[in-house]
Amino acid sequence: xxxxxxxxxxxxxxxxxxxxAVATPALAQEAPKxxxxxxxxxxxxxxxQEPQPAPPVEDHAGMDMPGMxxxxxxxxxxxxxxxxxKMQGGSAPRDARDSDDYADGYRNSTLPNxxxxxxxxxxxxxxxxxxxxxxxxGQGFGWTALVTDGPDDNKLWLRSQGLKNSRxxxxxxxxxxxxxxxxxxxxxxxxxxxxxDLGKGGTTWAxxxxxxxxxxWFDIQLTGYVGTDGRLAARAKASYEILFxxxxxxxxxxxxxxxxxxxxxxxxxxxxxxxxxxGRLRYEFSxxxxxxxxxxxxxxxxDTADFRRAQGESPVERRVVVGFxxxx
Amino acid sequence: MLPFHSLPIARRRFVQGLALSGxxxxxxxxxxxxxxxxxxxxxxxxxxxxxxxxxPVNFTGKRRVATAVNGAVPAPVLRLREGDTxxxxxxxxxxxxxxxxxxxxxxxxxxxxxxxxxxxxxxxGETFTYRFELRQAGTYWYHAHTxxxxxxxxxxxxxxxxxxVAAPDRDYTVILSDWSDEPPLQIFTNLKxxxxxxxxxxxxAGDFLKDVRQQGLGKALDQRAMWNGARMSPTDYSDVSxxxxxxxxxxxxxxxxxTGIAAPGERVRLRFICAGTxxxxxxxxxxxxxxxxxxxxxxxxxxxxxxxxxxxxETYDAEFTMPDAExxxxxxxxxxxxxxxxxxxxPAPGMTAAVPPLDExxxxxxxxxxxxxxxxxGMGGGEHAGHGxxxxxxxxxxxxxxxGANTDMRVDYPRNNLxxxxxxxxxxxxxxxxxxxxxxxxxDPDPREPEREIELHLxxxxxxxxxxxxxxxxxxxxxxxFRPNERLRITLVNDTMMSHPMHLHGMWSDVEGPDGKxxxxxxxxxxxxxxRVSFRVTADAMGRWAFHCHLLYHMAAGMFREVVVA
Numbered sequence: 019x020x021x022x023x024x025x026x027x028x029x030x031x032x033x034x035x036x037x038x039a040v041a042t043p044a045l046a047q048e049a050p051k052x053x054x055x056x057x058x059x060x061x062x063x064x065x066x067q068e069p070q071p072a073p074p075v076e077d078h079a080g081m082d083m084p085g086m087x088x089x090x091x092x093x094x095x096x097x098x099x100x101x102x103x104k105m106q107g108g109s110a111p112r113d114a115r116d117s118d119d120y121a122d123g124y125r126n127s128t129l130p131n132x133x134x135x136x137x138x139x140x141x142x143x144x145x146x147x148x149x150x151x152x153x154x155x156g157q158g159f160g161w162t163a164l165v166t167d168g169p170d171d172n173k174l175w176l177r178s179q180g181l182k183n184s185r186x187x188x189x190x191x192x193x194x195x196x197x198x199x200x201x202x203x204x205x206x207x208x209x210x211x212x213x214x215d216l217g218k219g220g221t222t223w224a225x226x227x228x229x230x231x232x233x234x235w236f237d238i239q240l241t242g243y244v245g246t247d248g249r250l251a252a253r254a255k256a257s258y259e260i261l262f263x264x265x266x267x268x269x270x271x272x273x274x275x276x277x278x279x280x281x282x283x284x285x286x287x288x289x290x291x292x293x294x295x296x297g298r299l300r301y302e303f304s305x306x307x308x309x310x311x312x313x314x315x316x317x318x319x320x321d322t323a324d325f326r327r328a329q330g331e332s333p334v335e336r337r338v339v340v341g342f343x344x345x346x
Numbered sequence: 347m348l349p350f351h352s353l354p355i356a357r358r359r360f361v362q363g364l365a366l367s368g369x370x371x372x373x374x375x376x377x378x379x380x381x382x383x384x385x386x387x388x389x390x391x392x393x394x395x396x397x398x399x400x401x402p403v404n405f406t407g408k409r410r411v412a413t414a415v416n417g418a419v420p421a422p423v424l425r426l427r428e429g430d431t432x433x434x435x436x437x438x439x440x441x442x443x444x445x446x447x448x449x450x451x452x453x454x455x456x457x458x459x460x461x462x463x464x465x466x467x468x469x470x471g472e473t474f475t476y477r478f479e480l481r482q483a484g485t486y487w488y489h490a491h492t493x494x495x496x497x498x499x500x501x502x503x504x505x506x507x508x509x510x511v512a513a514p515d516r517d518y519t520v521i522l523s524d525w526s527d528e529p530p531l532q533i534f535t536n537l538k539x540x541x542x543x544x545x546x547x548x549x550x551a552g553d554f555l556k557d558v559r560q561q562g563l564g565k566a567l568d569q570r571a572m573w574n575g576a577r578m579s580p581t582d583y584s585d586v587s588x589x590x591x592x593x594x595x596x597x598x599x600x601x602x603x604x605t606g607i608a609a610p611g612e613r614v615r616l617r618f619i620c621a622g623t624x625x626x627x628x629x630x631x632x633x634x635x636x637x638x639x640x641x642x643x644x645x646x647x648x649x650x651x652x653x654x655x656x657x658x659x660e661t662y663d664a665e666f667t668m669p670d671a672e673x674x675x676x677x678x679x680x681x682x683x684x685x686x687x688x689x690x691x692x693p694a695p696g697m698t699a700a701v702p703p704l705d706e707x708x709x710x711x712x713x714x715x716x717x718x719x720x721x722x723x724g725m726g727g728g729e730h731a732g733h734g735x736x737x738x739x740x741x742x743x744x745x746x747x748x749x750g751a752n753t754d755m756r757v758d759y760p761r762n763n764l765x766x767x768x769x770x771x772x773x774x775x776x777x778x779x780x781x782x783x784x785x786x787x788x789x790d791p792d793p794r795e796p797e798r799e800i801e802l803h804l805x806x807x808x809x810x811x812x813x814x815x816x817x818x819x820x821x822x823x824x825x826x827x828f829r830p831n832e833r834l835r836i837t838l839v840n841d842t843m844m845s846h847p848m849h850l851h852g853m854w855s856d857v858e859g860p861d862g863k864x865x866x867x868x869x870x871x872x873x874x875x876x877x878r879v880s881f882r883v884t885a886d887a888m889g890r891w892a893f894h895c896h897l898l899y900h901m902a903a904g905m906f907r908e909v910v911v912a
Contacts, residue, residue, distance in 0.1 A: 105576070105715075105716075105755055105756050105757065105758070106576060106754065106755055106756070107749075108749060109749050110744070110745075110746035110747075110748070110749040111744075114743075114744055114745055114746035114748075114749075115743050115744065115745040115746065115801065115816070116745065116746060116747075117745045117747055117802070117815070117816035117817075117818055117823070117824075118824045120800055120824070120825075120826045120827060121824030121825050121826070121827055121910075122827040123827075124824065124825050124827050124910045124912070125824060125825070126820075126821075126823070126824065126825055126908045127462060127463050127890050127908060129461075129462045129463065129465065129466050130461075130462065130466040130467070131443050131461035131462045131466055131467040132461070132462030132463070132821075133461070133462060133820060133901070133902065133906060134821060135534065135902035135903065135904075136812075136819040136820050136821050136822075136902070136903055136904035136906075137821050138535075138538075140535050140538045140539065142538075142539045170751070170752075170810060170812050170819075171751065201751040202751070203750070203751055204750075204751050204752070204753060204754040204807045204809070204810075205577060205754070205809060231577055231809060233574070233575045233576070233577060234574045234575060234577075235574060235577055260551055261548055261549070261550040261551060262550060262551050262552065263550055263552070264545075264546040264547065264548055264550065265546070305536070305540055305543050345539065345540065
């Protein structure tokens with residue numbers, strides 16, 4: 019009841035429904051030859067079709083829609099028109115001030131020991147998930163980790179996720195990525211780099227994506243890939259934090275993966291290969307260390323499901339996970 | 347906030363500190379005597395030798411190393427005399443560069459003590475000789491212009507007026523500060539990695555349920571839509587909280603109970619100085635009205651209040667007559683209501699009075715995000731926040747650099763209601779000081795009308811802990827150029843949801859009222875969220891100067907501009 023009453027959760031539920039709805043055509047088509055049409059609707063999920071440049075830095079109104087868009091005209095008591103622009107995002111009007119004009123050509127001091135902290139590169143390690151998993155397909159361990167370093171505008175990202183259960187191989191989505199993160203507005207960044215699959219039949223991919231914080235505090239990561247074997251792929255992740263207290267925090271998450279063609283080595287079909295819903299409840303003893311318990315429900319779709327059935331496995335996997343989160 | 351008695355003992359000790367804590371590793375009777383003594387060490391004269399050095403301390407039960415001056419945290423009180431030329435030889439015995447800035451003192455640019463701008467800093471083992479003439483009287487202070495400000499390098503300056511004036515019976519400096527067992531660089535990097543690192547008061551699912559029960563679902567959702575839609579937290583009062591801070595009064599944690607002595611009927615002056623690096627304090631002495639007689643060292647028309655807010659860098663001289671032979675608590679709670687500094691004024695050492703509970707932390711209100719739009723609509727903010735807002739103020743002129751990643755929010759119609767005491771103090775059942783209450787009695791010290799205006803917006807990206815002016819961080823910026831002796835207006839618009847104490851070095855900030863007329867002379871001007879404040883400057887100090895937010899971590903993150911008078 020608590021979670022359903024909470025606005026954040028309500029929106030999470032909506033996001034989940036949308037994701038499932040998007041995935042449904044793939045469920046219906048047993049062996050889609052083409053990426054399902056519905057995928058086209060998902061913005062940036064399918065950028066690999068024709069690798070797109072990073073979203074424009076200046077105008078990302080589409081991503082930045084504030085929930086409290088105050089734009090439009092108001093009226094002051096004396097009847098004067100008040101045209102109030104958007105409070106977030108947008109691009110500068112033609113007559114915007116130029117702050118450098120105040121300098122009249124002067125430059126900052128060049129004496130030693132100038133305050134330089136605004137240019138610091140601050141390395142950050144976030145092991146979001148490091149967990150023991152047990153479920154209908156046996157036991158194993160999983161991880162999701164992100165290492166970043168660099169100043170405010172440009173960072174190196176090392177991103178990895180994976181799962182090893184009792185099967186003789188890693189989960190096909192296990193991978194490590196090396197990416198250049200570039201700030202694209204106050205809440206969003208673009209990603210360009212390389213993904214290397216881990217495990218048998220792994221492919222090397224070029225990666226292009228976006229990540230950021232959507233209104234109402236949704237964490238979003240959308241990445242498109244072009245593989246060296248000519249395949250295209252995309253991965254979408256969205257998560258949210260529900261604070262039961264400021265230390266007891268539930269993180270629901272949804273992830274889905276899409277491939278343009280099947281890969282027998284990887285046991286992945288074309289189209290939507292899977293959708294995963296999870297919830298992890300952590301307790302932050304400190305911001306740096308938080309153990310958690312969670313539940314993961316994953317459904318293999320299309321040919322990927324067939325691959326699993328052929329191995330004598332269920333296309334639906336349910337896992338209970340126990341692990342911890344680290345911020346260093 | 348939990349009442350303290352329900353906190354686990356270790357936590358209580360951390361928040362309240364040790365009774366016998368302070369600037370020494372061992373606990374001795376002498377130390378106890380010091381914590382109940384009038385004030386820390388005091389130095390007088392015109393020649394001073396100050397040594398910056400490490401000092402073992404124990405404020406919370408953990409041994410740490412502070413940065414001390416002549417072995418004292420806070421640094422010794424300097425009692426100077428207006429008209430004197432003072433010489434201060436500062437030796438740096440640390441292993442790293444250090445500096446001392448004389449906050450609020452009008453002096454030559456090369457004596458101002460800002461590394462990289464006034465001079466190169468003081469290298470380890472070196473001595474820098476400061477020399478300047480005191481052309482002012484009042485309460486000021488000095489501090490490191492480096493991260494060592496967080497670790498104890500701050501002290502009071504009292505400049506006695508040249509002409510003898512009636513002095514109160516008791517005169518104490520009261521320095522409020524925030525101590526952390528974590529090194530300041532770690533606090534900064536923690537904030538850069540996760541800006542809510544120290545905020546353990548974010549709205550929860552339980553709060554939502556409570557609001558649904560009390561106000562109904564629609565209202566509870568509406569209340570959240572504005573904040574969540576904008577990805578802003580309504581409880582972002584301070585970046586750093588009592589999760590790591592122990593708040594100090596004259597270097598003494600609450601349990602140590604710094605005590606000033608005053609007999610019934612005696613006139614007492616408390617010179618409050620906020621040396622908090624990330625903390626505003628709300629100060630009151632329950633049952634005792636305080637007459638504010640000066641701010642930032644400058645006299646004001648006396649105004650009597652029950653409570654006032656003091657921001658980092660500011661000073662307030664408060665006077666009262668000791669009403670009785672009882673003890674009275676000096677209570678200074680942090681703006682985020684996570685902790686407090688506390689002391690006592692009493693006729694004898696060892697006396698205590700009740701310590702008030704911490705207040706609930708209210709949410710910021712719509713006026714704190716949307717400024718005049720909300721103030722006009724009477725959207726939240728209560729009665730008080732709308733005062734002085736009969737007319738729509740002018741629209742803010744945004745800089746083109748405010749449309750990038752360093753700016754997560756812009757306010758088009760900032761409020762200029764200087765009679766707003768600020769979020770958390772609105773609707774108090776007693777009188778609370780607001781900026782509008784402060785008036786310099788002599789009128790405008792430079793009655794020339796400003797010839798031009800520099801509009802600067804205070805903004806930032808809370809999610810990434812970036813702070814900037816006009817969307818530009820210090821090292822991406824160019825300086826503000828002031829022409830020699832011009833009178834100009836600086837207009838600050840706060841686009842963020844935090845208050846920023848803006849400190850201009852070297853020259854006074856003559857704050858204007860909403861009517862555009864001179865109101866009060868200050869050196870550190872607090873601009874509330876979504877508020878506009880203008881001040882006049884006479885550019886009579888040649889050279890390069892610092893202009894920055896006095897929240898140390900905002901300054902470090904880029905909310906800093908250089909000023910060139912040339």
